[in-house]
Amino acid sequence: MSKKRVLLLIESSRGHGRGMLEGVSQYLVETNDWHVFFEDHAVLDRLPKTLGSWEGDGMIVRSHNPKACAFLRGLGKPYVELLGDGKQYLPDVRVDEQLVGQLAADHLHERGLRHFAFFSADREWWSVAREKSFRAALRESHAATCTSLLLPAKRFFSYPLSTIPQKTADAIGNWLESLPKPVGVFASIDLHAMLLLGICHELGIIVPNQVALLGAGNDTLVCSLLSPKLSSIALNSRLVGYRGAMLLDKIMRDPSYRAEPLVVPPTHVVVRQSTDMVAIDDPSVSHAIAYIRENHSLPIGVNDIAEQVGVSRRTLERRFRRWMPHSLQAELVRVRLERAKELLRDTDLPVAQISERVGFQSSEYFSNTFRRVQGLAPNRYRRQCQFGPPLSMK
Numbered sequence: 001m002s003k004k005r006v007l008l009l010i011e012s013s014r015g016h017g018r019g020m021l022e023g024v025s026q027y028l029v030e031t032n033d034w035h036v037f038f039e040d041h042a043v044l045d046r047l048p049k050t051l052g053s054w055e056g057d058g059m060i061v062r063s064h065n066p067k068a069c070a071f072l073r074g075l076g077k078p079y080v081e082l083l084g085d086g087k088q089y090l091p092d093v094r095v096d097e098q099l100v101g102q103l104a105a106d107h108l109h110e111r112g113l114r115h116f117a118f119f120s121a122d123r124e125w126w127s128v129a130r131e132k133s134f135r136a137a138l139r140e141s142h143a144a145t146c147t148s149l150l151l152p153a154k155r156f157f158s159y160p161l162s163t164i165p166q167k168t169a170d171a172i173g174n175w176l177e178s179l180p181k182p183v184g185v186f187a188s189i190d191l192h193a194m195l196l197l198g199i200c201h202e203l204g205i206i207v208p209n210q211v212a213l214l215g216a217g218n219d220t221l222v223c224s225l226l227s228p229k230l231s232s233i234a235l236n237s238r239l240v241g242y243r244g245a246m247l248l249d250k251i252m253r254d255p256s257y258r259a260e261p262l263v264v265p266p267t268h269v270v271v272r273q274s275t276d277m278v279a280i281d282d283p284s285v286s287h288a289i290a291y292i293r294e295n296h297s298l299p300i301g302v303n304d305i306a307e308q309v310g311v312s313r314r315t316l317e318r319r320f321r322r323w324m325p326h327s328l329q330a331e332l333v334r335v336r337l338e339r340a341k342e343l344l345r346d347t348d349l350p351v352a353q354i355s356e357r358v359g360f361q362s363s364e365y366f367s368n369t370f371r372r373v374q375g376l377a378p379n380r381y382r383r384q385c386q387f388g389p390p391l392s393m394k
Contacts, residue, residue, distance in 0.1 A: 015219030019237025101133025108184030228273030
């Protein structure tokens with residue numbers, strides 16, 4: 001049987017797109033059943049004029065608007081959309097935007113922040129969804145509100161980030177200066193966070209002490225170039241690409257396959273300097289949090305933390321509850337589990353070794369705690385981060 005001819009219309013200039021391409025590549029290594037044709041296609045680019053005459057078996061694309069999506073559907077070839085909304089861009093694989101907002105809200109709240117804001121320089125559906133989920137998570141999980149600045153898309157798209165009109169930059173600067181400090185700001189993508197960071201520098205607003213800044217997409221090149229380095233939500237781009245390739249393969253093999261939208265959860269917040277702070281006025285509580293973050297891998301408990309801080313356990317626990325929505329013991333477990341998730345995602349270490357490295361006394365207790373908090377066992381979490389839940393034939 002001859003190999004399938006598959007066209008990829010995905011940008012390689014952004015970390016999210018490169019991650020998707022890596023996921024497709026991973027699927028190709030496992031199957032070795034495609035001839036791939038690649039077009040470096042930015043999201044805002046027009047579709048190639050010759051696409052209508054392309055002779056192939058399937059496509060994986062990232063479309064920008066319903067018109068492009070309708071054109072692709074009209075070609076009559078199997079295709080999968082990687083910028084879909086689950087409604088008009090079908091069949092699609094997309095990031096779980098509700099979890100993106102939840103991760104952002106939890107991360108900024110864990111810094112001890114009590115003021116929050118959202119910024120976006122466009123009004124695409126995913127940006128709207130991120131703002132909505134961020135607001136909902138703050139309200140439902142943390143009883144907090146959010147201030148937003150949303151630039152009209154038409155005003156922004158025609159300008160590179162470095163050359164936006166001074167009037168627009170001034171409006172953003174006035175908004176940043178008006179926010180109560182310290183404040184946690186979630187920008188819809190890393191590039192928008194980069195714009196805010198530059199304006200903060202110009203105005204003398206200190207990041208992260210006054211504005212803790214969080215992006216989304218985890219474009220490691222962009223995030224690491226900035227000063228301070230930018231914290232960002234990892235959107236699981238590789239898994240989006242991998243599942244997109246798997247879905248297209250199923251459609252090409254079985255045209256009657258009813259492809260439902262696939263939602264891929266983001267994995268975690270990659271913490272860098274732009275949110276590396278604790279905005280808590282109580283020195284004993286901030287000292288306790290810092291001590292946990294530095295020493296969670298050791299066999300410490302609440303008594304050890306209180307002794308290190310220099311107050312009684314009862315006093316520390318009472319003060320901690322004034323600032324945080326959970327107990328001191330729960331914070332210790334949370335930090336340990338976050339480190340464990342990082343090791344499960346990024347290493348092949350056995351679960352028993354991970355348990356020991358993050359400070360649990362036994363691997364059985366670690367696995368039970370992980371399952372209770374995450375809703376799944378450690379090894380299953382590892383598999384889902386790599387490949388996601390299995391696709392079912394309908």
